[in-house]
Amino acid sequence: MGRKGMLLIGHGSKLRYNKELIETTAELIARKSDEYIVKPGFMSINTPSVEEQLEAFRKEEIDMLVVVPLFLARGVHIDRDIPEILRLPEGSRRGTFQANGRTIPLIYANPIGSDPLLAELMLKNASDAIAELND
Amino acid sequence: MGRKGMLLIGHGSKLRYNKELIETTAELIARKSDEYIVKPGFMSINTPSVEEQLEAFRKEEIDMLVVVPLFLARGVHIDRDIPEILRLPEGSRRGTFQANGRTIPLIYANPIGSDPLLAELMLKNASDAIAELND
Numbered sequence: 001m002g003r004k005g006m007l008l009i010g011h012g013s014k015l016r017y018n019k020e021l022i023e024t025t026a027e028l029i030a031r032k033s034d035e036y037i038v039k040p041g042f043m044s045i046n047t048p049s050v051e052e053q054l055e056a057f058r059k060e061e062i063d064m065l066v067v068v069p070l071f072l073a074r075g076v077h078i079d080r081d082i083p084e085i086l087r088l089p090e091g092s093r094r095g096t097f098q099a100n101g102r103t104i105p106l107i108y109a110n111p112i113g114s115d116p117l118l119a120e121l122m123l124k125n126a127s128d129a130i131a132e133l134n135d
Numbered sequence: 136m137g138r139k140g141m142l143l144i145g146h147g148s149k150l151r152y153n154k155e156l157i158e159t160t161a162e163l164i165a166r167k168s169d170e171y172i173v174k175p176g177f178m179s180i181n182t183p184s185v186e187e188q189l190e191a192f193r194k195e196e197i198d199m200l201v202v203v204p205l206f207l208a209r210g211v212h213i214d215r216d217i218p219e220i221l222r223l224p225e226g227s228r229r230g231t232f233q234a235n236g237r238t239i240p241l242i243y244a245n246p247i248g249s250d251p252l253l254a255e256l257m258l259k260n261a262s263d264a265i266a267e268l269n270d
Contacts, residue, residue: 006261017208021249028254036261064269066261070253072207073152094268109264112256114156118205119163121252126141126171126201129244133229134199 004036005062005099007053009069009082012042019046022070037062043077050085057099064105065097071111078111139171140197140234142188144204144217147177154181157205172197178212185220192234199240200232206246213246 006029010022019042026040037060041053048056057065067086069078086108088095097106112118141164145157154177161175172195176188183191192200202221204213223230223243232241247253 004265008257011207013208013210015210017210021208021247024249025254025257028249028251029257032251032254033258064265066265068257068261068264070207070257072146072205073148073156075148075150075152093264105269107261107264107268109260112156112260114159114163115256115259116163116167117252117256117259119160119167121247121250121256122143122160122164122203122205123168124250124252125244125247126203126242129203129228129242130139130199130201133242134240 002061002063003034005057005060005065006036006038007050007057007065007067008038008040009050009067009071010040010042010046011071011077012045014045025070036066043081050082054085054097057097060099062099062104064107065099066107066109068109069111073111073113083108137196137198138169140192140195140200141171141173142185142192142200142202143173143175144185144202144206145175145177145181146206146212147180149180160205171201178216185217189220189232192232195234197234197239199242200234201242201244203244204246208246208248218243 008026010018022040026038030038039053041048041050086095093108095106096103143161145153157175161173165173174188176183176185206213221230228243230241231238
């Protein structure tokens with residue numbers, strides 16, 4: 001069993017913060033898990049684009065490509081634009097991908113959504129701010 | 136020592152997903168921690184607005200108000216609009232708030248930003264999608 005590819009999709013922004021967030025998170029994921037080759041790609045404004053990173057994954061020795069949108073919640077990008085780029089069958093989150101002359105599964109994951117980990121992260125940001133600012 | 140207020144700020148959206156995310160996360164935070172009275176408020180489109188929830192907090196028995204933006208990263212709302220609504224001193228993340236006739240500290244926390252917990256959440260979304268779709 002080889003490694004999986006993870007395409008981490010960001011929205012992109014004229015400001016630098018979205019790009020920094022996506023790139024740093026891609027590094028943190030790569031450091032946390034040997035299971036994935038992680039590449040960040042952007043829907044607009046920033047580069048590399050989603051399409052460019054899909055091309056880059058075609059040369060990787062991967063058994064599966066997982067596409068993870070680093071978006072807070074569903075919306076037009078999640079429900080329409082990304083499935084179109086991935087050429088997913090209508091209404092499906094499972095497609096195929098050509099890499100190294102092989103056809104491998106492509107899996108489209110959910111955006112962040114409501115999750116106990118997100119609640120934990122908000123509590124952490126709150127207590128960090130209190131610790132830092134309430135002297 | 137009494138409880139703290141947490142105003143969880145969402146962007147707001149014409150679609151229902153952002154509102155659902157903010158409200159569900161507010162409930163998860165309240166369930167996780169007795170420390171806070173949590174209220175969700177929105178910058179635009181959805182209600183209650185940030186201003187309405189600030190008014191609601193004036194009647195609560197709280198020792199401190201922590202404002203936590205449920206945004207992925209910094210941007211114009213985070214850097215300009217929210218500090219204006221909170222009447223924070225220029226460039227500061229610490230202000231004051233009037234509640235029950237008392238002046239209490241107001242602390243403005245960071246948005247999500249890059250964090251190991253976010254990397255963990257993305258890995259979880261990836262493996263959930265694989266488990267669900269790769270049969």
